[in-house]
Amino acid sequence: MVKIRLQRFGAHKAPKYRIVAADSRSPRDGKFLEILGSYIPTTEPATVVVDVEKVNAWVAKGAQVSDTVKRLLKNVK
DSSP, X not given: OEEEEEEEEEETTEEEEEEEEEETTSOTTSOOSEEEEEEETTSSXXXXXXXXXXXXXXXXXXXXXOHHHHHHHHHHO
């Protein structure tokens, strides 16, 4: 099953996240299928950049969206 979820990167105590489509069996920071956007919580206000067309295409193919990404997408759309 494919999930749309966050993948952490960035320095220690300076988190940045990629919004990715990944196999649900892969680890959090492991392999992914496609990068769909980014989320930087340390800026004021938090920066969220998402390619909505790509997200909608993955959802149409049956990808499940994680709860955290759903919350982020509500603010973007």
